[in-house]
Amino acid sequence: MDGLLLNTEDIYTLSLNEILATYGKGPLTWDVKIHLQGLPGEEAGQKVIDTYDLPISYEEYNRLNHDIQARMWGQCKFLPGAVELIKYLNSEKIPIALCTSSAKIKYQLKTKHLQENFQLFDTIVTGDDPRIPKGRGKPFPNIWQLGLKELIEKFGTAIEPQECLVFEDGIPGVKSGLAFGANVIWVPHPGAYEYLGDTKMLLGNNGELLKSLELLNKSKYGL
Known part of the structure; x- marks a missing residue:
């Protein structure tokens, strides 16, 4: 679904960059993002925390992610075809x-x-x-x-x-x-x-x- 049917990969990038910027990190680049696609949420989140050395737990990361993405999901739309x-x-x-x-x-x-x-x-x-x-x-x-x-x-x-x-x-x-x-x-x-x-x-x-x-x-x- 994500990135195949819907434009959510772009939304994920925007929301993740907002979290990274909070800690003076980022932006997310495709050499990192390529390894996040398709992974279950907790696994992908922990990979972000480890890659960017974020000083937060997965639970805190997930809460921030949820709050930011909640503002954005209404922008989801189907990709061409x-x-x-x-x-x-x-x-x-x-x-x-x-x-x-x-x-x-x-x-x-x-x-x-x-x-x-x-x-x-x-x-x-x-x-x-x-x-x-x-x-x-x-x-x-x-x-x-x-x-x-x-x-x-x-x-x-x-x-x-x-x-x-x-x-x-x-x-x-x-x-x-x-x-x-x-x-x-x-x-x-x-x-x-x-x-x-x-x-x-x-x-x-x-x-x-x-x-x-x-x-x-x-x-x-x-x-």
Whole structure:
């Protein structure tokens, strides 16, 4: 969801820079941010604290983050091609799951003004789902496995991971999608390209890199 469907990566940067500035640190740069994408909230927050040597606990960091972001979530909007893809998959009755590292409360705050389109997902799994063992967020595949399990239960049909497409923007998410066994459509933030490394080696023959969801060739994947 974050950075793939919604512009929340930019909002995260703004809110985090506000915290960093309070302690005379920052600004957040993409060489650091690239390692935060897709991580569960506590893991990402602790990485920020450690990277910038912030004199606060994770609990204090989380409180500041929550207060600042609460002012900004109303600015969330869909990125180019996202709504069109969601509507298309729904209209074609292709099972779709949203598997986001965001905790449930953050998912709700980000999407409450966008529910008309988020209601088109067949199931939604958030990063704090108790069925995901602690420490098994992305880049581990557990969240995708849980999303697929719920789709299978809803539709009553067998679906194998290799029949799935995982859409991601960050490296931890790409790694988790590949570990899950799916083909991965990787749509990075424009600011991330310089720090992606060898994308062809990471993806292998199991996906592709796109600059926008608008550029997805659906027929290539039988959609």
